[in-house]
Amino acid sequence: MDSEIIWRIAGGSGDGIVSTSENFAKALMRSGLNIFTHRHYPSRIRGGHTYAEIRAGPSELKSRGDGYNFLLALGDSFGRNQKIDSAYYGNERIKPLTENLDDLNEGGVIVYDTGIIDIEDVPNFSELVAENNWHVYPIDLRAIAKEEGRDIMRNTAGVGATAALLEMDLSPIEALMKAAMKGPIFEQNLSILRNTHKMVSDTFEFTHDIRFPTGEHSEPQALVSGSHSIAYGALDEGCRFIAGYPMTPWTAAFTIMCGLLPDVGGISEQVEDEIAAAALAIGASHAGVKAMSGSAGGGFSLMSEPLGLAEMVEEPIVLLEAQRAGPATGMPTKTEQADLDHVLYTSQGDSTRVILAPGDPKEAYEQTRLAFQIAYGYNLPVILLYDQKLGGELRNIPVSFFDREPNPTMPGTIAESDLPNAPHHPSGKYHRYRYDAPNGVSPRSIPGQKHGRFHASGNEHTPEGHISEDPINRVIQVDRRMSKFSAIRDYIDSQDISTNTEYGPDSAPYGILTWGSNKGTIEEAIDRLNSSGDPIVKGLSVSDICPFPTQQVTSFLDSVSKTLVVEMNVTGQFQGLVKRHLGAYGDQLYGLLKYDGNPFEPAEIVAGFEEKIIGDN
Amino acid sequence: MNTTFSAIGENRTVEANEFTPEIEPQPTWCPGCGDFAVLNALKKAVSEVGRSPEEVLLVTGVGCSSKISSYFECYGFHSLHGRSLPIARAAKLANPDLLVIAAGGDGDGYGIGGNHFMHTARENHDIVYIVFNNEVFGLTKGQASPTSLKGHKSKEQPLGSAKDPIRPLSMGLAAGASYIARTAAVNPSQAKDILVEAIQHEGFSHIDFLTQCPTWNKDAKQYVPYVDVQKSEEYDFDPRNRVEAAQMMYETETALSDGKILTGRYFIDNRPSYQQEKISRGSMPKEPLAYRYTDQNYKWERSFNYVKNRHT
Ligand SMILES: Cc1ncc(C[n+]2csc(CCOP(=O)(O)OP(=O)(O)O)c2C)c(N)n1
Ligand code: SF4
Numbered sequence: 045m046d047s048e049i050i051w052r053i054a055g056g057s058g059d060g061i062v063s064t065s066e067n068f069a070k071a072l073m074r075s076g077l078n079i080f081t082h083r084h085y086p087s088r089i090r091g092g093h094t095y096a097e098i099r100a101g102p103s104e105l106k107s108r109g110d111g112y113n114f115l116l117a118l119g120d121s122f123g124r125n126q127k128i129d130s131a132y133y134g135n136e137r138i139k140p141l142t143e144n145l146d147d148l149n150e151g152g153v154i155v156y157d158t159g160i161i162d163i164e165d166v167p168n169f170s171e172l173v174a175e176n177n178w179h180v181y182p183i184d185l186r187a188i189a190k191e192e193g194r195d196i197m198r199n200t201a202g203v204g205a206t207a208a209l210l211e212m213d214l215s216p217i218e219a220l221m222k223a224a225m226k227g228p229i230f231e232q233n234l235s236i237l238r239n240t241h242k243m244v245s246d247t248f249e250f251t252h253d254i255r256f257p258t259g260e261h262s263e264p265q266a267l268v269s270g271s272h273s274i275a276y277g278a279l280d281e282g283c284r285f286i287a288g289y290p291m292t293p294w295t296a297a298f299t300i301m302c303g304l305l306p307d308v309g310g311i312s313e314q315v316e317d318e319i320a321a322a323a324l325a326i327g328a329s330h331a332g333v334k335a336m337s338g339s340a341g342g343g344f345s346l347m348s349e350p351l352g353l354a355e356m357v358e359e360p361i362v363l364l365e366a367q368r369a370g371p372a373t374g375m376p377t378k379t380e381q382a383d384l385d386h387v388l389y390t391s392q393g394d395s396t397r398v399i400l401a402p403g404d405p406k407e408a409y410e411q412t413r414l415a416f417q418i419a420y421g422y423n424l425p426v427i428l429l430y431d432q433k434l435g436g437e438l439r440n441i442p443v444s445f446f447d448r449e450p451n452p453t454m455p456g457t458i459a460e461s462d463l464p465n466a467p468h469h470p471s472g473k474y475h476r477y478r479y480d481a482p483n484g485v486s487p488r489s490i491p492g493q494k495h496g497r498f499h500a501s502g503n504e505h506t507p508e509g510h511i512s513e514d515p516i517n518r519v520i521q522v523d524r525r526m527s528k529f530s531a532i533r534d535y536i537d538s539q540d541i542s543t544n545t546e547y548g549p550d551s552a553p554y555g556i557l558t559w560g561s562n563k564g565t566i567e568e569a570i571d572r573l574n575s576s577g578d579p580i581v582k583g584l585s586v587s588d589i590c591p592f593p594t595q596q597v598t599s600f601l602d603s604v605s606k607t608l609v610v611e612m613n614v615t616g617q618f619q620g621l622v623k624r625h626l627g628a629y630g631d632q633l634y635g636l637l638k639y640d641g642n643p644f645e646p647a648e649i650v651a652g653f654e655e656k657i658i659g660d661n
Numbered sequence: 662m663n664t665t666f667s668a669i670g671e672n673r674t675v676e677a678n679e680f681t682p683e684i685e686p687q688p689t690w691c692p693g694c695g696d697f698a699v700l701n702a703l704k705k706a707v708s709e710v711g712r713s714p715e716e717v718l719l720v721t722g723v724g725c726s727s728k729i730s731s732y733f734e735c736y737g738f739h740s741l742h743g744r745s746l747p748i749a750r751a752a753k754l755a756n757p758d759l760l761v762i763a764a765g766g767d768g769d770g771y772g773i774g775g776n777h778f779m780h781t782a783r784e785n786h787d788i789v790y791i792v793f794n795n796e797v798f799g800l801t802k803g804q805a806s807p808t809s810l811k812g813h814k815s816k817e818q819p820l821g822s823a824k825d826p827i828r829p830l831s832m833g834l835a836a837g838a839s840y841i842a843r844t845a846a847v848n849p850s851q852a853k854d855i856l857v858e859a860i861q862h863e864g865f866s867h868i869d870f871l872t873q874c875p876t877w878n879k880d881a882k883q884y885v886p887y888v889d890v891q892k893s894e895e896y897d898f899d900p901r902n903r904v905e906a907a908q909m910m911y912e913t914e915t916a917l918s919d920g921k922i923l924t925g926r927y928f929i930d931n932r933p934s935y936q937q938e939k940i941s942r943g944s945m946p947k948e949p950l951a952y953r954y955t956d957q958n959y960k961w962e963r964s965f966n967y968v969k970n971r972h973t
C-alpha cells in the first residue's frame with residue numbers, strides 16, 4: 045500500500061480547481077499529513093485545462109512527487125469545440141482526463157465526472173486502463189451537485205468521492221467548509237459531500253490499494269506558499285509600501301501585499317508600468333518608508349534603469365523578480381530559472397545590488413527579511429529572485445516558525461538628533477555620501493529632517509551629492525560603494541538563518557549543486573541515491589547569488605570529484621556564474637538542465653545523476 | 662508637531678535667498694537661457710508660501726532644465742530622464758507634509774516620461790509639476806522635442822521635422838490635472854504668482870513654463886510679446902469651466918505655432934487630491950507613514966496573527 049497520496053484535481057480554468065484543492069490540502073494537513081502542492085494552469089481566465097496536485101504523506105515532503113496516483117477529472121465546463129477533433133484546441137471538455145493520463149502511475153485511481161466527460165471520446169481508454177492497472181470510478185458528479193445545489197458544486201462531490209475512496213474521515217473537510225461558507229451554500233455543499241461519500245462507499249467495490257495514510261504533527265501547522273512567505277517577511281520587516289503592475293507569477297505576492305497593507309496602515313499602488321513601479325518604491329523609500337516593488341522578468345526589464353538609479357543614489361529598496369519561462373511573453377504560467385543573468389547584469393555600469401534566491405517557503409520568509417535588513421542596513425537595492433514554482437507551491441510549516449518579532453529599523457538611516465554633529469559641507473549640505481563611511485555605508489537623511497538636506501543624483505557625485513566628474517572623487521565613490529559587499533557577506537554569514545544549504549553525507553564522493561527553488565527536489569533525489577547503501581552524493585543549494593558564497597562553494601567543490609549542476613534553463617546560467625567565480629573547477633561541473641516549463645521531478649534528477657556523473661566513469 | 666522631522670511646519674519667515682545654494686550659486690546654463698527665470702520665480706514663490714529648504718523635495722529628470730535641483734537649495738533629487746513624477750508622487754504619499762515639486766524639460770515630461778505625466782495627472786497627486794518647455798532637446802544639442810514646431814531643423818532632422826507639436830495643456834486637461842497654467846520666462850511676476858497658486862492648490866498642478874533656449878532654438882522666439890489671457894480684453898473664458906478651458910488651451914497652443922505667446926491660468930478644478938481620496942477610502946493612513954518609523958511607541962503589526970487566522 046502506498047504511504048502517500050498524490051492527488052490531482054483537474055478541470056477547466058475558472059472551475060474553482062484552485063480553491064477546492066487548497067481547502068482539501070488544508071484538510072489533509074489538519075489530519076496530520078505533510079503537504080506539497082504543484083499547480084499547472086494555462087494563461088487563460090476561462091477554459092483551458094488546469095490541474096492542482098497535492099502530495100500528502102506522513103513524512104516531510106520537499107518536492108512534488110514522481111508522477112501521481114489519484115486523478116479526479118472534473119471535465120472542463122468552459123471547454124470549447126466539443127467533439128470537433130480538428131479544432132485547434134481539440135475537444136477541451138475531456139482534457140482534464142486525457143491530458144493527465146501520461147503522468148498517472150501504475151495502479152492509480154481515476155474518478156471522472158460522467159456528467160461532462162463522455163468516455164467514448166477518449167481514445168484507447170480501456171486499453172490504457174488495462175495496461176496500467178488503473179482503477180476507474182465513473183461518477184455523475186454533476187448530477188449529484190445539481191440535485192442538492194448547483195452545477196459548480198461538483199467539486200465538492202469530487203472531494204466527497206475522493207474521501208470515500210481513500211477511506212478518509214470527513215470531519216476536517218466539513219470543518220473547513222463550515223468556516224468558509226454560510227447559510228444555504230454551506231448546507232448544500234455539506235449534503236453533496238456526505239451524499240457522494242455515502243453513495244461511493246455503498247455502490248463501488250474498491251479495487252485499488254491507495255488509502256489515507258496516517259500521520260501526526262507534533263505542533264500546529266500552517267499551509268503557505270512562497271508568495272505568502274515573501275509578503276509576511278516584508279510585513280515583519282516593517283515594509284508598508286508596495287508599487288507594482290500585474291504580471292504572472294509576481295502578481296500573487298503583489299496581491300497578498302495589496303490585501304494586507306490597508307489593514308496595517310500601509311500603502312499599495314498599482315501604477316502605469318514597471319518603470320513607474322520601481323521609481324515609486326525609490327520615492328517612498330527616499331521619503332523614509334520601507335518600500336518594495338517587483339515583477340516577472342518582463343517587467344523587471346523595464347525596471348532596469350530605476351534599479352541602476354537606486355544603486356547610484358544608494359536608495360534602499362527591495363525588488364521581487366518572479367521568473368517564468370521567457371523570452372518575451374514566453375510561457376506566462378510556466379516556471380523557469382532563466383533570469384539569473386538578467387537580474388545579475390541588467391542596467392548600465394558596474395552594479396552594486398544584492399541578489400537572494402530562496403529555496404523554499406521558509407527561506408523565502410527569512411530571506412525576504414534578510415533582503416530588507418541588507419537594503420536598509422547598507423543602502424542599496426536587494427533583489428529577491430524566485431520563480432513560479434516557489435511562488436505557487438503550498439507547503440506546511442509549523443505555525444511557531446512565524447512567531448517572531450517585527451523589525452522596522454533602518455540602520456542605514458541617520459536620526460535627526462545625530463545630524464547636527466554629522467559631517468557637512470561648509471555650505472550646510474549634509475555629507476550623505478561621505479568618503480570615509482564605515483563599511484562604505486554612509487547614512488542617509490530623510491527629507492523633512494533638519495540639517496539633513498543633500499542632493500541625490502543619478503550622476504556621479506561628491507559627498508554632499510553635487511554632480512562631479514572629478515576622477516579622484518569618482519574612484520573613491522565607486523570603491524566605497526563596492527566596499528559594502530564584504531560587510532554584507534559577513535552580515536549574511538552572521539545570521540542564524542538558512543541561505544546556502546548543504547545536504548547529505550559529508551563523505552559522499554559526488555555533488556549536486558543547485559540554486560533557488562530546486563532545493564527540496566535535489567534533496568529528495570539525494571536521499572534516494574543514497575538509500576541503497578554507501579553515501580554517493582551530497583548537495584549544496586545556493587541562495588546568495590550576489591555576494592556569491594565563494595568560500596562555501598569552493599569547499600564543497602573541493603570535497604567531491606564531480607558535481608551535477610541542476611537548473612531550469614537552457615544555457616546553464618548558474619554554472620556560468622560558478623565558473624565566473626571559480627573557473628578552475630570548470631572541468632568537474634556537469635549540467636542538468638530543464639526548460640520545458642515544468643519543474644524537475646526527483647526521478648529526473650536521479651536519472652540525470654546516474655547518466656552524467658555515474659555513467660561518465 | 663513632529664519632533665523627528667523638525668524642519669516641517671516651522672512656520673518661520675523664509676527669505677528667497679535661502680534657496681540659493683552656497684555650493685553653486687551661479688547655474689551653468691547658457692547666458693540668456695530661460696531656465697534662470699524658473700529658478701528665480703521658484704525661489705520667490707516657495708519663500709512667499711513660507712516653506713523652508715529642508716521641507717521641500719525637488720525631484721527632477723535629466724536635461725538642462727533638470728539641473729535646477731543643483732541650483733535650488735533643498736532636498737534635491739536629480740533622477741533619470743523622464744522619471745521625476747513617479748518618484749515625486751511616491752515621496753508625497755510617504756510624507757504628505759513635504760512640499761514636493763517635480764520639474765524637467767519638455768522632452769523629459771512630454772516625451773520619454775509622457776506615460777507618467779498622463780497617470781500622475783489622472784491620479785491628481787498633490788504635487789507641483791513644472792515643465793521647462795523650450796520646444797527642443799537642450800542637453801543633447803538641439804534635436805526636435807515633442808513640442809518642437811513642424812519644420813524644426815537639427816542634425817537629426819536635417820530636412821525639418823515632419824511632426825506637428827503635441828498640445829501640452831490639452832494633454833494635461835484630458836489626463837486630469839486639476840490646475841493648469843502656462844507662463845513664460847519673460848514674465849517673472851506672473852510666473853511667481855502662478856507658482857504660488859500651484860503650490861497652494863491641492864492636487865496636481867501642471868505648469869507649462871516657456872523657457873527660451875537661445876543656443877539650440879535660435880530662430881525660436883524669446884516668447885515676447887506675451888499676452889496674459891486673464892488680463893487681456895481679447896479673451897474671456899472661465900478657467901473653472903472645462904469646456905471653455907479646453908477651447909482656450911486649443912487656441913493658445915495653435916497661437917504658439919503662429920508665434921503668438923498666450924499665457925495664464927487655464928484650468929482650475931477642486932476635485933479631491935489623490936491622497937484625500939485614498940485616505941477617505943482607508944487605503945492610506947492619516948498620519949504620514951514616514952513618521953511611524955521614528956515613533957518609539959508604535960506597535961508594529963506582525964504576520965504571525967495572519968498566519969494563525971488564515972493558514973491553519
Ligand atoms: C534613457 C535616456 N535616454 C536619453 C538620454 C539622453 N538625454 C538626456 S537629456 C535629453 C533630452 C533633454 O531634453 P529636455 O527634456 O527637453 O530638456 P532640456 O535639456 O531641453 O531642458 C536626452 C535625450 C538619457 N539621459 N536617458
Ligand atoms: S542649451 Fe539651451 S536649454 Fe540648455 S542651458 Fe543652454 S540655453 Fe538653456
Ligand SMILES: [Mg+2]
Nearest residue numbers: 766767797799
Ligand atoms: Mg527641452
